[in-house]
Amino acid sequence: MKLASKNGKTVNKTSMGPMPITVPDPDFHDFDTDRLEEVFKPKQIQAIYDEEDGKPRFYCLIRLVISVNPFQVHTRYLNSKTNTEFGSVKWIESWFTKSCGSFRVFHLDIVDQVNIFSHLLGREKAGRGGCVKIYPKSGDVWAVYQIWSVNWNRKTPKEVLHQYEMVEIVDDYSEELGVCVTPLVKLEGYKTVYQWDANKIASRWIPRLEMFRFSHQVPSCLLRGQALNLPDGCWDLDPAATTEELLRAAMEETTGAKMED
Numbered sequence: 001m002k003l004a005s006k007n008g009k010t011v012n013k014t015s016m017g018p019m020p021i022t023v024p025d026p027d028f029h030d031f032d033t034d035r036l037e038e039v040f041k042p043k044q045i046q047a048i049y050d051e052e053d054g055k056p057r058f059y060c061l062i063r064l065v066i067s068v069n070p071f072q073v074h075t076r077y078l079n080s081k082t083n084t085e086f087g088s089v090k091w092i093e094s095w096f097t098k099s100c101g102s103f104r105v106f107h108l109d110i111v112d113q114v115n116i117f118s119h120l121l122g123r124e125k126a127g128r129g130g131c132v133k134i135y136p137k138s139g140d141v142w143a144v145y146q147i148w149s150v151n152w153n154r155k156t157p158k159e160v161l162h163q164y165e166m167v168e169i170v171d172d173y174s175e176e177l178g179v180c181v182t183p184l185v186k187l188e189g190y191k192t193v194y195q196w197d198a199n200k201i202a203s204r205w206i207p208r209l210e211m212f213r214f215s216h217q218v219p220s221c222l223l224r225g226q227a228l229n230l231p232d233g234c235w236d237l238d239p240a241a242t243t244e245e246l247l248r249a250a251m252e253e254t255t256g257a258k259m260e261d
Contacts, residue, residue, distance in 0.1 A: 023239045023240050024191045024192070024239055025191075025239075026191070026192045026236050026237075026238065026239060027190045027191055027192050027193050027236055028192075028193070028221065028223060028228070028236045029221035029236045031119075031219050031221075031238040031240070034119060034120070034219065035114065035115075035117050035118070035119065035120075036114075037068045037069065037071045037114050038068055039120070040062055040065050040068075040073055040114075040117075041062065041065065042062055042063060042064055042065060043061070043062065043125070043126065044061070044062040044120055044121075045059055045060070045061055045062075045078075045120070045121040045124045045125070045126070045132060045134075046059065046060055046062060046075075046117050046118075046119070046120055046121070047059055047117070047118040047119050047120075047121060047216075047217065048060055048116050048117055048118065049116060049117075049118055049240075050097060052097070053158075053162050053244075054240075055143070055215060055216045055241060056118030056119065056216050056217065056219075056241055057097040057099045057215070057216045058077070058078075058097070059077070059078040059103065059121070059132070059134065060075040060076060060077045060078060060109075060111075061075065061076045061077075061078065061105050061126055061130075061132070062074075062075055063075060063076055063108075066110070070112065071112055071113070071114045072110060072111070072112045073110070073111050074108070074109075074110055075108070075109050075110070075111050076105040076106065076107070076108055076109075076130070077105070077106050077107060077109065078103035078104065078105060078106070078132055078134075079103060079104065079106045080092065080098050080101060080102060080103045080104065083098055083101060083212070085101050085102055085208075086101060086208055086209060086211045086212065087208070087209045089150055089209070089212060090153075091212050094152065094153045094154055095154055096152070096212070098212070099134075099214055099215060099216050099217075100134050100135050100136060100173075100211060100214050101133070101134065101135070101211065102131060102132075102133050103131070103132045103133075103134060104129070104130050104131055104132070105126065105130035105132070118219065118238075118240065118241060119217070119219040119238070119241075121134065121217070123137060135172065135173035135179070136169045136172075136173060136179050136181075136214060136217070137169055137172050137173075138169050138170060138171055138172050139168075139169065139222075140168075140169045140217055140220070141166060141167070141168055141169070141184065141194075141217070141218045141220040141235055141237060142166075142167055142169060142181075142214050142215070142216065142217050142218060143164040143165070143166055143167075143214075143215045143216055143217075143218055143241070143242070143243070144164065144165050144167055144181070144206070144213045144214055144215060145161070145163070145164065145212075145213050145214075145215055146163040146164055146165045147160060147163060148210070148212065148213045150210075162243065162244075163243075164215060164242075164243050165183060165184075166183070166184040166185075166194055166218065166237065166242070167181035167182060167183055167184060168181065168182045168184055168196070168233075168235070169181055170182055170203050173211075175208055176208075177205055177207070177208075178205050178206050178207040178208045178210070178211065179205070179206050179211070179214075180203050180204070180205050180206075181203065181204060181205075181206060182196055182197075182202060182203045183196070183197040183200045184196060184197060184235065185197040185199075187230070187231070187234060191239070192236055192237050192238075192239050192242070193223065193230070193234055193235070193236055193237075194234065194235050194237055195230075195231050195233050195234045195235070196232075196233040216241065217241075218237050218238060218241040218242060219237070219238035219240075219241055220235045220236065220237050220238065221235065221236045222234075222235055223235060223236055
Protein backbone atom coordinates (compact mmCIF):
# COMPACT_ATOMS: atom_id res chain seq x y z
CA MET A 1 0.00 0.00 0.00
CA LYS A 2 1.12 3.55 -0.72
CA LEU A 3 2.91 5.18 2.15
CA ALA A 4 3.60 8.82 2.87
CA SER A 5 2.30 11.58 0.81
CA LYS A 6 4.27 14.32 2.50
CA ASN A 7 4.09 17.55 0.54
CA GLY A 8 7.41 18.65 -0.89
CA LYS A 9 8.92 15.19 -0.39
CA THR A 10 9.19 11.99 -2.36
CA VAL A 11 6.14 9.77 -2.04
CA ASN A 12 7.26 6.40 -0.71
CA LYS A 13 5.53 3.29 -1.97
CA THR A 14 6.07 -0.42 -1.64
CA SER A 15 8.28 -2.14 -4.21
CA MET A 16 5.14 -3.64 -5.77
CA GLY A 17 3.62 -0.23 -6.45
CA PRO A 18 4.44 2.52 -8.95
CA MET A 19 7.77 4.33 -8.91
CA PRO A 20 8.09 7.17 -6.36
CA ILE A 21 7.05 10.63 -7.50
CA THR A 22 7.84 14.06 -6.09
CA VAL A 23 4.89 15.91 -4.59
CA PRO A 24 5.29 19.71 -4.49
CA ASP A 25 4.20 21.83 -1.56
CA PRO A 26 0.69 23.27 -1.92
CA ASP A 27 0.52 26.97 -2.71
CA PHE A 28 -1.47 27.87 0.41
CA HIS A 29 -3.03 25.15 2.59
CA ASP A 30 -0.91 22.62 4.51
CA PHE A 31 -2.86 19.41 3.96
CA ASP A 32 -0.50 17.41 6.16
CA THR A 33 -1.94 19.10 9.25
CA ASP A 34 -5.30 17.51 8.39
CA ARG A 35 -3.87 13.99 8.76
CA LEU A 36 -1.73 14.26 11.88
CA GLU A 37 -1.91 11.43 14.41
CA GLU A 38 -3.96 13.44 16.90
CA VAL A 39 -6.68 14.10 14.29
CA PHE A 40 -7.90 10.48 14.30
CA LYS A 41 -11.03 9.71 16.33
CA PRO A 42 -13.38 6.70 16.67
CA LYS A 43 -16.28 6.46 14.18
CA GLN A 44 -14.45 8.50 11.54
CA ILE A 45 -14.53 7.42 7.89
CA GLN A 46 -11.05 7.92 6.44
CA ALA A 47 -9.88 7.68 2.81
CA ILE A 48 -6.80 5.57 2.09
CA TYR A 49 -4.45 5.67 -0.91
CA ASP A 50 -4.73 2.71 -3.26
CA GLU A 51 -1.95 0.73 -4.93
CA GLU A 52 -3.03 1.32 -8.53
CA ASP A 53 -1.92 4.92 -8.97
CA GLY A 54 -1.76 6.16 -5.39
CA LYS A 55 -5.14 7.89 -5.30
CA PRO A 56 -7.47 7.88 -2.23
CA ARG A 57 -10.10 5.38 -3.43
CA PHE A 58 -10.21 3.05 -0.41
CA TYR A 59 -12.10 3.75 2.81
CA CYS A 60 -12.03 2.53 6.39
CA LEU A 61 -13.94 3.08 9.60
CA ILE A 62 -11.84 4.02 12.63
CA ARG A 63 -13.10 1.82 15.45
CA LEU A 64 -10.56 2.64 18.15
CA VAL A 65 -7.49 4.84 18.57
CA ILE A 66 -5.17 2.50 20.43
CA SER A 67 -2.27 4.92 20.67
CA VAL A 68 -1.27 8.31 19.23
CA ASN A 69 2.47 7.97 19.87
CA PRO A 70 3.33 5.47 18.58
CA PHE A 71 0.42 5.68 16.13
CA GLN A 72 -1.90 2.68 16.20
CA VAL A 73 -5.57 2.52 15.24
CA HIS A 74 -8.09 -0.31 15.03
CA THR A 75 -9.90 -0.09 11.67
CA ARG A 76 -12.53 -1.88 9.63
CA TYR A 77 -12.19 -1.55 5.87
CA LEU A 78 -15.15 -0.67 3.68
CA ASN A 79 -15.91 -2.83 0.69
CA SER A 80 -18.69 -3.55 -1.78
CA LYS A 81 -19.51 -6.72 -3.67
CA THR A 82 -21.96 -5.10 -6.09
CA ASN A 83 -22.65 -1.85 -7.88
CA THR A 84 -26.34 -2.41 -8.55
CA GLU A 85 -27.24 1.09 -7.30
CA PHE A 86 -25.71 2.44 -10.53
CA GLY A 87 -27.05 -0.07 -13.03
CA SER A 88 -25.55 -3.06 -14.77
CA VAL A 89 -22.00 -1.83 -15.45
CA LYS A 90 -19.59 -4.64 -14.48
CA TRP A 91 -17.24 -2.29 -12.65
CA ILE A 92 -16.21 -4.42 -9.68
CA GLU A 93 -16.11 -7.61 -11.78
CA SER A 94 -13.59 -5.85 -14.05
CA TRP A 95 -11.33 -5.13 -11.05
CA PHE A 96 -12.01 -1.41 -10.89
CA THR A 97 -12.30 0.30 -7.52
CA LYS A 98 -15.70 1.65 -6.58
CA SER A 99 -15.28 5.09 -5.00
CA CYS A 100 -18.90 6.09 -4.37
CA GLY A 101 -22.15 4.33 -3.61
CA SER A 102 -23.05 1.87 -0.84
CA PHE A 103 -20.37 0.11 1.22
CA ARG A 104 -20.25 -2.21 4.23
CA VAL A 105 -17.60 -2.71 6.88
CA PHE A 106 -15.54 -5.85 6.41
CA HIS A 107 -12.34 -7.24 7.87
CA LEU A 108 -10.57 -5.83 10.90
CA ASP A 109 -7.03 -4.50 10.91
CA ILE A 110 -4.61 -2.65 13.17
CA VAL A 111 -2.80 0.14 11.30
CA ASP A 112 0.41 1.70 12.60
CA GLN A 113 1.33 3.95 9.65
CA VAL A 114 -0.46 7.29 9.50
CA ASN A 115 0.82 8.06 6.00
CA ILE A 116 -1.47 5.58 4.27
CA PHE A 117 -4.38 7.94 5.07
CA SER A 118 -5.38 10.78 2.76
CA HIS A 119 -8.31 12.61 4.35
CA LEU A 120 -11.35 12.48 6.59
CA LEU A 121 -14.79 12.08 5.04
CA GLY A 122 -16.42 14.40 7.53
CA ARG A 123 -20.04 14.05 6.40
CA GLU A 124 -20.31 10.26 6.19
CA LYS A 125 -21.38 8.02 9.06
CA ALA A 126 -21.77 4.27 9.46
CA GLY A 127 -25.43 3.24 9.67
CA ARG A 128 -27.16 0.09 10.80
CA GLY A 129 -25.36 -3.11 9.93
CA GLY A 130 -22.19 -1.17 9.16
CA CYS A 131 -23.64 0.31 5.97
CA VAL A 132 -21.93 3.48 4.70
CA LYS A 133 -23.14 5.56 1.76
CA ILE A 134 -20.49 7.73 0.11
CA TYR A 135 -21.52 10.16 -2.61
CA PRO A 136 -20.05 13.40 -4.02
CA LYS A 137 -21.52 16.28 -2.05
CA SER A 138 -21.98 19.96 -2.80
CA GLY A 139 -18.78 21.88 -2.08
CA ASP A 140 -16.46 18.89 -2.53
CA VAL A 141 -13.84 18.55 -5.25
CA TRP A 142 -13.51 15.24 -7.09
CA ALA A 143 -11.40 13.85 -9.90
CA VAL A 144 -13.44 12.31 -12.71
CA TYR A 145 -12.13 10.01 -15.43
CA GLN A 146 -11.72 12.26 -18.43
CA ILE A 147 -12.54 9.74 -21.17
CA TRP A 148 -14.52 7.21 -19.15
CA SER A 149 -16.45 4.56 -21.03
CA VAL A 150 -18.99 1.97 -19.94
CA ASN A 151 -16.93 -0.50 -22.00
CA TRP A 152 -13.75 -0.18 -19.93
CA ASN A 153 -12.36 -3.57 -18.85
CA ARG A 154 -9.15 -5.21 -17.63
CA LYS A 155 -7.51 -4.60 -21.02
CA THR A 156 -8.07 -0.84 -21.02
CA PRO A 157 -4.60 0.83 -21.16
CA LYS A 158 -3.45 2.66 -18.02
CA GLU A 159 -2.65 5.78 -20.03
CA VAL A 160 -6.38 5.90 -20.84
CA LEU A 161 -7.50 5.16 -17.28
CA HIS A 162 -5.27 7.69 -15.58
CA GLN A 163 -6.49 10.83 -17.31
CA TYR A 164 -8.55 13.00 -14.99
CA GLU A 165 -10.52 16.21 -14.84
CA MET A 166 -10.95 18.13 -11.60
CA VAL A 167 -14.53 19.19 -10.84
CA GLU A 168 -16.36 21.03 -8.07
CA ILE A 169 -19.60 19.40 -6.92
CA VAL A 170 -22.48 21.84 -7.36
CA ASP A 171 -25.43 19.71 -6.18
CA ASP A 172 -25.65 16.56 -4.07
CA TYR A 173 -26.32 13.19 -5.69
CA SER A 174 -29.88 12.24 -6.53
CA GLU A 175 -31.05 9.00 -8.12
CA GLU A 176 -33.16 10.91 -10.61
CA LEU A 177 -30.56 13.40 -11.86
CA GLY A 178 -27.15 12.18 -10.69
CA VAL A 179 -24.56 14.81 -9.69
CA CYS A 180 -24.07 18.35 -11.02
CA VAL A 181 -20.41 19.40 -11.46
CA THR A 182 -18.38 22.41 -12.61
CA PRO A 183 -14.98 21.86 -14.29
CA LEU A 184 -11.82 23.25 -12.65
CA VAL A 185 -8.52 24.12 -14.35
CA LYS A 186 -5.12 24.99 -12.88
CA LEU A 187 -4.55 28.71 -12.40
CA GLU A 188 -1.50 29.91 -14.31
CA GLY A 189 1.41 30.82 -12.07
CA TYR A 190 0.44 28.42 -9.27
CA LYS A 191 1.24 24.76 -8.61
CA THR A 192 -1.92 23.58 -6.85
CA VAL A 193 -4.52 26.34 -7.29
CA TYR A 194 -7.50 25.56 -9.53
CA GLN A 195 -10.38 27.76 -10.64
CA TRP A 196 -13.67 27.49 -12.52
CA ASP A 197 -13.07 26.80 -16.20
CA ALA A 198 -14.54 29.79 -18.06
CA ASN A 199 -13.96 28.07 -21.41
CA LYS A 200 -16.41 25.25 -20.67
CA ILE A 201 -20.09 25.04 -19.91
CA ALA A 202 -20.64 26.39 -16.39
CA SER A 203 -21.98 23.08 -15.12
CA ARG A 204 -23.12 19.67 -16.32
CA TRP A 205 -24.87 16.63 -14.93
CA ILE A 206 -23.26 13.23 -14.50
CA PRO A 207 -26.24 10.83 -14.46
CA ARG A 208 -26.69 7.89 -12.10
CA LEU A 209 -25.70 5.35 -14.77
CA GLU A 210 -22.35 7.14 -15.21
CA MET A 211 -21.39 7.48 -11.52
CA PHE A 212 -18.28 5.41 -12.13
CA ARG A 213 -16.84 8.47 -13.84
CA PHE A 214 -15.95 9.60 -10.31
CA SER A 215 -12.43 8.39 -9.51
CA HIS A 216 -11.73 9.87 -6.07
CA GLN A 217 -12.35 12.84 -3.84
CA VAL A 218 -9.54 15.42 -3.77
CA PRO A 219 -8.84 17.16 -0.43
CA SER A 220 -9.35 20.87 -1.08
CA CYS A 221 -9.38 24.28 0.55
CA LEU A 222 -11.60 27.05 -0.84
CA LEU A 223 -9.54 30.23 -1.21
CA ARG A 224 -11.06 33.61 -0.57
CA GLY A 225 -9.97 35.51 -3.67
CA GLN A 226 -10.43 39.01 -2.32
CA ALA A 227 -7.88 38.52 0.47
CA LEU A 228 -5.39 36.61 -1.69
CA ASN A 229 -5.82 38.65 -4.87
CA LEU A 230 -7.16 35.60 -6.70
CA PRO A 231 -10.17 35.23 -9.01
CA ASP A 232 -13.43 33.97 -7.52
CA GLY A 233 -13.96 30.23 -7.32
CA CYS A 234 -10.36 29.18 -6.59
CA TRP A 235 -9.37 26.03 -4.71
CA ASP A 236 -6.05 24.86 -3.33
CA LEU A 237 -5.96 21.11 -4.07
CA ASP A 238 -3.94 18.48 -2.25
CA PRO A 239 -1.15 17.61 -4.73
CA ALA A 240 -1.05 14.04 -3.40
CA ALA A 241 -4.53 13.43 -4.85
CA THR A 242 -4.11 15.10 -8.24
CA THR A 243 -2.42 13.48 -11.25
CA GLU A 244 1.24 12.88 -12.00
CA GLU A 245 0.84 14.74 -15.30
CA LEU A 246 -0.58 17.82 -13.57
CA LEU A 247 2.09 17.64 -10.86
CA ARG A 248 4.84 17.29 -13.45
CA ALA A 249 3.52 20.27 -15.42
CA ALA A 250 3.31 22.34 -12.23
CA MET A 251 6.87 21.44 -11.23
CA GLU A 252 8.19 22.23 -14.73
CA GLU A 253 6.31 25.53 -14.74
CA THR A 254 7.75 26.45 -11.35
CA THR A 255 11.28 25.40 -12.35
CA GLY A 256 11.03 27.40 -15.56
CA ALA A 257 9.90 30.48 -13.69
CA LYS A 258 12.83 30.19 -11.27
CA MET A 259 15.29 29.84 -14.15
CA GLU A 260 13.91 32.99 -15.79
CA ASP A 261 14.35 34.87 -12.49
